Amino acid sequence: MQTDPPVTAAAPPLAFAPIHTRRAFEEICARIREQVAEGRLKPGDKLPAERELAQQLAVGRNALREALRSLEMAGVVELRKGAKGGAFIRGGDAGRLAQVMQDMFSLGSISVEELTESRVHIQDQVVRLACARATRADFEALAANIDRTEAATRDGAFLDRVECSREFYRLLAQATHNQVMSMIVASLTEILMGFVYARVAGGGKPQPRLIEKRREFLAALRARDADTACRLMHTHLESVHRLLKEFPKPLAAAHLPPRRRAA
Amino acid sequence: MQTDPPVTAAAPPLAFAPIHTRRAFEEICARIREQVAEGRLKPGDKLPAERELAQQLAVGRNALREALRSLEMAGVVELRKGAKGGAFIRGGDAGRLAQVMQDMFSLGSISVEELTESRVHIQDQVVRLACARATRADFEALAANIDRTEAATRDGAFLDRVECSREFYRLLAQATHNQVMSMIVASLTEILMGFVYARVAGGGKPQPRLIEKRREFLAALRARDADTACRLMHTHLESVHRLLKEFPKPLAAAHLPPRRRAA
DNA sequence: TATGCTAAATGGTAGTACCATTAATTGCAA
DNA sequence: TTGCAATTAATGGTACTACCATTTAGCATA
Known part of the structure; x- marks a missing residue:
C-alpha cells in the first residue's frame, strides 16, 4: 500500500508540508x-x-x-x-467502490487472502443484520434466486449459476437495509466472484450441494437464527475461499463480464 | 442508491441491451x-x-x-x-476508498445512520482481528498515541485531540494486518471524524474520560481479551455516535482538513 | 395528424501553439 | 580539476480553434 510508511510516531508536525501546486x-x-x-x-x-x-x-x-x-x-x-x-x-454510484477495490487488487496492493478474510468477517455482520431486518420481500427474493440457481444447475449452465450466486450475495446484502454494508460486501464479493467465474469457466468442478446449503441457510435466516445462519455462511465461504487460494496466480486478471446497468 | 431498481426477478434477459457508445x-x-x-x-x-x-x-x-x-x-x-x-x-491508493465514500455521503446516497451502524459492526471485527494479531510494535504505537492524546487534553488542544483520535483508529486498524479491513474502516472513520472535528471546533464539550477509556481498551487488547475490548469499543462508539445523530444537519459539509500526505 | 427534414445546442475529438517545470548537459570560472 | 551557473531538451499543463456526432425541438410537407 502506498499510504503511510510504517510510521511509529506521527507526532512532530512537519514545519513545511510538501507543496503541491494545484492544477x-x-x-x-x-x-x-x-x-x-x-x-x-x-x-x-x-x-x-x-x-x-x-x-x-x-x-x-x-x-x-x-x-x-x-x-x-x-x-x-x-x-x-x-x-x-x-x-x-448524480446520486452517487455504489459501483465505484468495487472499481477502487479492483484497482487496488490489480495493482497488487491487496491480496486474495486479505480479501477473503475481510469478506468472511464482514459477511458475518451482514448475515446478522439481515437476520434481524430482512423483510418478507427479501426472503422471497432470496428464495426465487435459489430457484433460479437450481434451474441453472439442472441445465448444467454453470456460468449462469455463478451469476445467480453473485445475485444471491447482492440480495442478502440488500436485506441488511444498510447501503454502506451492502456496498462494501458487494465490492469484495465482486472481485472474488470473478475468480469463481474464471474457475468455473475453466472447467473446475462446481460447488457440490450448493442448493441444499442455500436453502438451509435461508431457513435459518427466516427463523431469525443468526448464529446458525452465520455458521452456515462461514463454513460455505471457507470452502469456497479454500478453492480460490489454490487458484493459479496468472488468472488473477479474469474478470466477470460487466453487469448490465439498469438504466 | 443508483444501482438497481427494486427488481424482483432478474430473469428475462433483455433482447437488446442498451447501446453504450464507448468514448x-x-x-x-x-x-x-x-x-x-x-x-x-x-x-x-x-x-x-x-x-x-x-x-x-x-x-x-x-x-x-x-x-x-x-x-x-x-x-x-x-x-x-x-x-x-x-x-x-502507482501501487494503489487507499485514500480513494474514502473519497468515494465521502462523495456518496455528500450526494445523500448514504446516511449518517448507515455510516455509524456499519462502522460499529466493522470496527467490531477490526478489534477482534487486532486482538488476535497485534504485535508489540502495534501496542506501543497505540500507547504512544494515547500519551499524545493525554498531552493534547492537558493543553486544552481539543482539535489536536481529534487528530489523535483519528490516528488512534488508524493504528488500531493497522494492527489487524489486513489492509482491506484497514482501508474500509478508515474510510468510514474519516467521514465520521469530520463530524467530531466540526463539533469540537464549534465548541462542543469533549468526550469525558477519553484517556481512561482508551487505556482500559488498550489493556484489554494487550490481554488479548477480545470480548472485553469489543464491549469497550462498542459502548464508546455508541456514545460518540449518539452525539453525532443530534448534530445539526447543515454542518454535514464540514470536513477534516486534508491529511498530510506522507510522500 | 403524422412523418420527415432542418436547425440549434452540446458533448467528443483533433490539432496547434505556448507555458511551466524538471533533469541533464554544457560551459565558464576559480 | 572542481564547482556552480546557464542552457537546453523533455514533458506535463493550459488555452484556443475548428469540426464532428448526437440529441432535442421546431418547422414543413404530405
Whole structure:
C-alpha cells in the first residue's frame, strides 16, 4: 500500500508540508465537490454548458473537461450529449467502490487472502443484520434466486449459476437495509466472484450441494437464527475461499463480464 | 442508491441491451487497466509520453489526457511533469476508498445512520482481528498515541485531540494486518471524524474520560481479551455516535482538513 | 395528424501553439 | 580539476480553434 510508511510516531508536525501546486482541474473539481457537499448542488441539477462554465471559471475548456471527466469517473456527475445535454449531478454510484477495490487488487496492493478474510468477517455482520431486518420481500427474493440457481444447475449452465450466486450475495446484502454494508460486501464479493467465474469457466468442478446449503441457510435466516445462519455462511465461504487460494496466480486478471446497468 | 431498481426477478434477459457508445478515453482507460490487471504493467513502470502514446493509439492528445486524468484520480497512475516525467503506474491508493465514500455521503446516497451502524459492526471485527494479531510494535504505537492524546487534553488542544483520535483508529486498524479491513474502516472513520472535528471546533464539550477509556481498551487488547475490548469499543462508539445523530444537519459539509500526505 | 427534414445546442475529438517545470548537459570560472 | 551557473531538451499543463456526432425541438410537407 502506498499510504503511510510504517510510521511509529506521527507526532512532530512537519514545519513545511510538501507543496503541491494545484492544477486547474483540481481546483475545479474541488469547487464543484464543495458545492455538492454544501448542498448547493443536488442530484439532478445541471451545470452550465462546458463552453460557458469554462468562461465563468476563466479556464480553458480542456481543463474544465478534465475536471468533469474526473467527477464523472467518480460517479459525481453524469455527462449527456446532444441538445439539452450537459453535466448533471448524480446520486452517487455504489459501483465505484468495487472499481477502487479492483484497482487496488490489480495493482497488487491487496491480496486474495486479505480479501477473503475481510469478506468472511464482514459477511458475518451482514448475515446478522439481515437476520434481524430482512423483510418478507427479501426472503422471497432470496428464495426465487435459489430457484433460479437450481434451474441453472439442472441445465448444467454453470456460468449462469455463478451469476445467480453473485445475485444471491447482492440480495442478502440488500436485506441488511444498510447501503454502506451492502456496498462494501458487494465490492469484495465482486472481485472474488470473478475468480469463481474464471474457475468455473475453466472447467473446475462446481460447488457440490450448493442448493441444499442455500436453502438451509435461508431457513435459518427466516427463523431469525443468526448464529446458525452465520455458521452456515462461514463454513460455505471457507470452502469456497479454500478453492480460490489454490487458484493459479496468472488468472488473477479474469474478470466477470460487466453487469448490465439498469438504466 | 443508483444501482438497481427494486427488481424482483432478474430473469428475462433483455433482447437488446442498451447501446453504450464507448468514448475514446474510456477505451484507453480500459486498455491500460487491462494491461495492469494482466501484470504487463506493474507499479513503477512508465507509460510513453503523452504525445507519443496519443500517436500510437491514434487519438488526440486531449482524449488521452482525459484517460490519464481519470486513471490518476483513480490512483492507478501518477503524472509527473518536467523532463523524465510522464505517467507512472502507482501501487494503489487507499485514500480513494474514502473519497468515494465521502462523495456518496455528500450526494445523500448514504446516511449518517448507515455510516455509524456499519462502522460499529466493522470496527467490531477490526478489534477482534487486532486482538488476535497485534504485535508489540502495534501496542506501543497505540500507547504512544494515547500519551499524545493525554498531552493534547492537558493543553486544552481539543482539535489536536481529534487528530489523535483519528490516528488512534488508524493504528488500531493497522494492527489487524489486513489492509482491506484497514482501508474500509478508515474510510468510514474519516467521514465520521469530520463530524467530531466540526463539533469540537464549534465548541462542543469533549468526550469525558477519553484517556481512561482508551487505556482500559488498550489493556484489554494487550490481554488479548477480545470480548472485553469489543464491549469497550462498542459502548464508546455508541456514545460518540449518539452525539453525532443530534448534530445539526447543515454542518454535514464540514470536513477534516486534508491529511498530510506522507510522500 | 403524422412523418420527415432542418436547425440549434452540446458533448467528443483533433490539432496547434505556448507555458511551466524538471533533469541533464554544457560551459565558464576559480 | 572542481564547482556552480546557464542552457537546453523533455514533458506535463493550459488555452484556443475548428469540426464532428448526437440529441432535442421546431418547422414543413404530405
